[in-house]
Amino acid sequence: KAGVTQTPRYLIKTRGQQVTLSCSPISGHRSVSWYQQTPGQGLQFLFEYFSETQRNKGNFPGRFSGRQFSNSRSEMNVSTLELGDSALYLCASSLFGLEGYTFGSGTRLTVV
Amino acid sequence: GQQVMQIPQYQHVQEGEDFTTYCNSSTTLSNIQWYKQRPGGHPVFLIQLVKSGEVKKQKRLTFQFGEAKKNSSLHITATQTTDVGTYFCAGRSSNYQLIWGAGTKLIIKP
Numbered sequence: 001k002a003g004v005t006q007t008p009r010y011l012i013k014t015r016g017q018q019v020t021l022s023c024s025p026i027s028g029h030r031s032v033s034w035y036q037q038t039p040g041q042g043l044q045f046l047f048e049y050f051s052e053t054q055r056n057k058g059n060f061p062g063r064f065s066g067r068q069f070s071n072s073r074s075e076m077n078v079s080t081l082e083l084g085d086s087a088l089y090l091c092a093s094s095l096f097g098l099e100g101y102t103f104g105s106g107t108r109l110t111v112v
Numbered sequence: 113g114q115q116v117m118q119i120p121q122y123q124h125v126q127e128g129e130d131f132t133t134y135c136n137s138s139t140t141l142s143n144i145q146w147y148k149q150r151p152g153g154h155p156v157f158l159i160q161l162v163k164s165g166e167v168k169k170q171k172r173l174t175f176q177f178g179e180a181k182k183n184s185s186l187h188i189t190a191t192q193t194t195d196v197g198t199y200f201c202a203g204r205s206s207n208y209q210l211i212w213g214a215g216t217k218l219i220i221k222p
Contacts, residue, residue, distance in 0.1 A: 042200075043200065043212045043215070045212065099160065100147075101145075104154065
């Protein structure tokens with residue numbers, strides 16, 4: 001079965017712009033989580049969605065937002081990009097959010 | 113806030129030596145998960161431990177969950193080059209949130 005698909009794989013944006021990242025979970029998975037990974041900070045939890053509702057949120061500013069659609073696909077948006085937002089953004093899905101997560105390959109965002 | 117401390121940050125071993133990484137939580141966990149991330153890759157789920165004192169094995173990997181459900185360890189026997197990567201623990205807190213350790217990077221010396 002298909003894994004977790006994230007698009008695009010790479011993205012270069014300018015400071016002040018906004019960006020939208022997409023994640024298609026494994027078919028049947030209803031929980032989708034987003035993480036930011038940087039070399040110095042490890043895996044930082046952004047938010048988790050389950051059945052179109054945000055179930056948990058990490059400690060990120062309001063510039064970071066997300067949503068989940070009825071087919072469980074999820075998007076995250078970052079507005080007013082800053083240089084420090086350069087990172088690998090990972091999406092992970094699981095059936096109900098109680099089991100192990102399957103991660104996508106990530107979107108590498110570079111802000112210049 | 114709730115934290116999961118993972119040590120060591122790095123471990124260099126000769127191929128064939130053993131490797132252990134430890135996770136300690138400030139609060140009792142419902143369960144704990146372990147993941148492996150190869151260089152340039154994404155985290156891959158290894159296992160979930162749920163019961164107090166639980167020990168599970170996967171070939172050369174042994175996972176333990178402490179009696180108080182506040183600590184866990186991953187032990188690899190006789191490391192191989194394929195074991196290289198960063199190992200993360202992630203504990204499920206009482207309010208359901210998954211709290212991640214900072215990871216232990218396993219480096220195998222040639």
